[in-house]
Amino acid sequence: MEENKNPEVEVKEAEAVTAAEPAGKAAKKERPAKKEYVPKTARGIYFKRYWQLYAMLLLPIIYFIVFKYSPMYYVLIAFKKYSIVQSVSEMPWAKNHGFEYFIKAFKDKDFIYALRNTVFLNLLDILVGFPIPIIFALILNELRFKYFKKTVQTIAYMPHFLSWVIIYGLALQLFAPSTGLINLLLTKMDLESVHFLDEGKNWVKTYIGLGIWQSFGWNSIIYLAAITGISPELYEAASVDGANRFQKMWHITLPGIRPTIVVLLVLALGNIVSSNFDRPFALQNNLVMKNAEVISTYVYKNGIKGLQFSLTTAVGLFQSVVNVIFLLLANWFSRKMGERGIV
Amino acid sequence: MKVDMIDERRGIYSLKIRFGDYVIVFLCVLISIICILPMINLLARSLSGPDYLIKREVYLWPKGLNFDAYATVLKDPKYTKAFFWTVFLTVVCTFASLAMSTLCAFPLIFNRLKGRKVINLLITITMFFNAGTIPNYLLMQKLHLLDNPLVLIIPGVLSVYNMIILRSFFYGIPDSLREAAEIDGASFFAILWKVYLPLSKPVLATLALFYAVGRWNGYSDALMYMKNKDFYPLQLLLYNILNNINQVEVSTQEGFSQPGLGDALKAAIVMFSTIPILCIYPFLQKYFIQGVTIGAVKE
Numbered sequence: 259m260e261e262n263k264n265p266e267v268e269v270k271e272a273e274a275v276t277a278a279e280p281a282g283k284a285a286k287k288e289r290p291a292k293k294e295y296v297p298k299t300a301r302g303i304y305f306k307r308y309w310q311l312y313a314m315l316l317l318p319i320i321y322f323i324v325f326k327y328s329p330m331y332y333v334l335i336a337f338k339k340y341s342i343v344q345s346v347s348e349m350p351w352a353k354n355h356g357f358e359y360f361i362k363a364f365k366d367k368d369f370i371y372a373l374r375n376t377v378f379l380n381l382l383d384i385l386v387g388f389p390i391p392i393i394f395a396l397i398l399n400e401l402r403f404k405y406f407k408k409t410v411q412t413i414a415y416m417p418h419f420l421s422w423v424i425i426y427g428l429a430l431q432l433f434a435p436s437t438g439l440i441n442l443l444l445t446k447m448d449l450e451s452v453h454f455l456d457e458g459k460n461w462v463k464t465y466i467g468l469g470i471w472q473s474f475g476w477n478s479i480i481y482l483a484a485i486t487g488i489s490p491e492l493y494e495a496a497s498v499d500g501a502n503r504f505q506k507m508w509h510i511t512l513p514g515i516r517p518t519i520v521v522l523l524v525l526a527l528g529n530i531v532s533s534n535f536d537r538p539f540a541l542q543n544n545l546v547m548k549n550a551e552v553i554s555t556y557v558y559k560n561g562i563k564g565l566q567f568s569l570t571t572a573v574g575l576f577q578s579v580v581n582v583i584f585l586l587l588a589n590w591f592s593r594k595m596g597e598r599g600i601v
Numbered sequence: 602m603k604v605d606m607i608d609e610r611r612g613i614y615s616l617k618i619r620f621g622d623y624v625i626v627f628l629c630v631l632i633s634i635i636c637i638l639p640m641i642n643l644l645a646r647s648l649s650g651p652d653y654l655i656k657r658e659v660y661l662w663p664k665g666l667n668f669d670a671y672a673t674v675l676k677d678p679k680y681t682k683a684f685f686w687t688v689f690l691t692v693v694c695t696f697a698s699l700a701m702s703t704l705c706a707f708p709l710i711f712n713r714l715k716g717r718k719v720i721n722l723l724i725t726i727t728m729f730f731n732a733g734t735i736p737n738y739l740l741m742q743k744l745h746l747l748d749n750p751l752v753l754i755i756p757g758v759l760s761v762y763n764m765i766i767l768r769s770f771f772y773g774i775p776d777s778l779r780e781a782a783e784i785d786g787a788s789f790f791a792i793l794w795k796v797y798l799p800l801s802k803p804v805l806a807t808l809a810l811f812y813a814v815g816r817w818n819g820y821s822d823a824l825m826y827m828k829n830k831d832f833y834p835l836q837l838l839l840y841n842i843l844n845n846i847n848q849v850e851v852s853t854q855e856g857f858s859q860p861g862l863g864d865a866l867k868a869a870i871v872m873f874s875t876i877p878i879l880c881i882y883p884f885l886q887k888y889f890i891q892g893v894t895i896g897a898v899k900e
Contacts, residue, residue, distance in 0.1 A: 304715070310789040311708035315720065318705035318759060325740070325756050326727040332736035394632065400625050402618075412883050413633040416640075419878045421818030423840045427871035428639040430843060431646050431864065437657050439642045475636065476893075483894040503621055535734075535821045540840065554734070561735045562825050574733025582729055 336360070336572035352568065359572035369573060371548060372556035373531075379465065379538075379552065380530045387470045388526060392519060394474055395481035396507055414475030422540035425468055429455060429541070433464065461546040469537065480522070481515055488514035520592060528588035531580045553577050640875075647671070647868035654864050670869035679838070680870065687835040688877070691816045694754050698812040699805060701759045706768040707793050728761045734825070741826050752826045753834065757815070763808050769895045770804040771797060807892030810885045817878055835874045842870060 305312075331346065337356035338349040352358035363369045394414070401407045417425070432438050433454035441451040454464045492510045501509070535554040542550035553573060561570030641661050646654060650665030658664050674680050705724075709717055737756070746752040774797060782792045798805070820836035827833065833841075882889075 308711075308714060308789075311711060311714055314704045314789070314793075315708045318701055318764075319720065321701065321759050322724060322727060324744075325737075326732075327723075329732035329736035329740045332739045333732055335735075335739075397625055397628050397632075400621070401629055402622055403626070406626070406629070408886075410629045410633050412886055413636050415882070415886065416879065417636060419814055419818075419882050420875060421820065421836050423820055423836045423843065424818075424871055424875050427839065427843050427867065428643055431643050431868055431871075432639050434864070437654050437659070437864065439638075439660060442657055442660065471635070479890055479893045483890070536819075539821070539824075543844075557734045558825065562738055567735050567739070571733060571735040574735055578730055578733060585729060 333571060333575055335568050336575045338568065340567040359568045362569055363573050369556060372551045372553050375549060376531060376533045376552040382466050383469055384526050386466055388523060390470055390474045391477035392481055395478040395485060396511060398482060399485050417472045418476035422536045425472060426540045429468060456543060456545040458546050458549040462549050465541055481518060484515040484518040485511055524588040524592040528585035530584055531577055643868050643872060647865055647872050649865060651863050651865055670865040673866055674869050674873050683833060683835045683838045690753055690834060691813050694816040695809050695813045697754060697758050699809060702764045702767050702808060705759060705764050706771055707797060709768055710771045724761055738825060747826050748829050750832045753822060763811055766892055766895050767804060767808060770801055774800055803888045804892060806885055807888045810889055814878060839870060839874050843867060
């Protein structure tokens with residue numbers, strides 16, 4: 259106890275010393291030069307002490323300003339007529355009070371498809387894909403053999419580490435129309451072979467299926483962690499009362515991870531108009547564009563490839579704004595339900 | 602007393618294996634098979650002779666076992682060059698990202714730091730609002746980063762999500778350690794270097810894995826900002842090969858002269874670009890589980 263207290267005393271002394279000395283020196287040296295710098299002592303000491311922390315933050319802050327905030331200035335071209343020779347401020351404003359390109363986007367059939375597909379695919383992802391990691395976590399939690407459990411986990415996490423290009427490569431081999439494993443098995447069972455990747459509706463199923471395959475193991479980690487947090491006494495009490503395994507799962511484990519489920523669901527719903535680029539772009543091909551084009555790939559094709567910068571910036575801005583609104587709404591709803599928010 | 606399941610955490614032990622256990626083991630085996638089946642199929646196809654593939658005889662075991670496809674991949678400087686370039690890129694990016702994340706996370710755990718809240722807010726906003734693809738593209742143009750290999754390193758050097766994981770971990774380290782060092786007159790750099798970093802090895806390993814996997818698997822930045830094929834990362838090269846883009850120059854390989862590349866060769870290339878990650882992640886499993894869990898906890 260005494261040993262613990264001593265440093266505290268020293269802290270105070272040390273601080274008093276450092277507070278007195280440099281302040282005194284600084285005051286003598288600098289006061290004649292800069293008369294107006296009044297709150298010298300406190301601030302001077304503060305920076306003398308903490309300048310290192312600010313020095314550390316320098317690079318990250320520059321990074322955020324340059325790569326995260328400065329591009330926000332270019333968002334203005336959504337409201338302007340883009341020209342390659344002019345700077346953003348020189349470009350003339352677009353028609354219709356600057357909203358010309360937003361109107362143009364909503365008149366563009368391809369954009370409407372992209373918007374529809376984005377929402378539709380995200381909804382399907384949630385509807386089909388959301389419960390699976392929960393179920394997997396519950397199953398894994400009931401597994402009694404430690405090493406076997408670890409092996410299953412390692413295998414189930416594997417797909418998360420594969421890039422979408424690799425998964426596309428896997429899918430091409432697995433689903434190849436005549437020689438792929440799945441179609442070989444289908445024809446063996448006297449069923450017709452299926453074009454998984456180049457027929458619109460099948461493509462959607464494959465897209466969702468591969469998404470689940472890639473992420474269910476990884477997403478279960480968080481539920482498994484939440485399950486670890488449930489008090490063992492609850493299970494013991496339930497055992498004493500004669501509850502069976504399924505009853506315990508239903509009445510203890512599931513309610514125990516409810517907050518986690520709600521937060522993740524809210525987050526997923528909030529991201530309903532957002533679109534990841536890697537997954538749809540790697541999986542799509544020209545035959546399925548009507549079902550596969552999403553906003554991010556639309557922006558890439560019409561913007562970076564098609565050079566319609568104003569139009570695609572408008573689309574991107576629309577997506578960002580709607581996304582933020584959805585997230586805030588979801589957050590508000592989650593709080594209203596009495597659960598933890600995400601923001 | 603009858604107890605119906607064994608669970609060390611819950612302090613319940615029973616050696617009796619019940620019917621339910623068989624069901625669960627069965628389900629787990631099934632799930633594992635689903636996860637690993639595509640990889641086995643890929644491996645089998647990459648090792649099979651092209652004739653057997655066309656004759657539809659390859660299931661999960663290679664037929665006409667040969668390593669021609671792999672030999673072709675390894676002999677072609679295009680793949681090996683892209684491979685080593687991507688390895689180099691991954692290593693550089695991982696270290697740069699770890700350094701940046703540390704520099705960003707460490708100062709922000711000091712409650713006394715003035716301006717900390719503002720900085721935190723500004724960083725959090727970037728998680729929810731992104732300028733968008735085209736503004737970012739125009740920025741790269743302005744900074745003369747288009748077609749510059751640095752574009753594959755700098756713009757993604759700091760991930761807010763990973764930084765928050767690290768910050769949460771730093772928060773968990775007792776303040777008393779830091780204060781003791783401060784009293785001994787250690788500078789903040791010394792505290793970071795000698796106290797915080799040694800204690801943070803597990804979480805740093807996790808972040809290194811996340812950053813490395815992100816770089817290894819990423820292709821969209823190269824797709825958007827890179828036209829010079831010499832600097833294509835492996836994944837983008839793979840994408841072009843799978844989609845038979847620029848197939849003319851490669852289709853002259855002996856034995857694979859059908860339009861585009863033979864399936865076996867494609868499978869071999871996919872395998873080739875997957876293996877490094879598959880070799881690393883199982884060893885870091887203990888750590889990344891921790892990382893994901895920390896990341897889920899709000900500040």
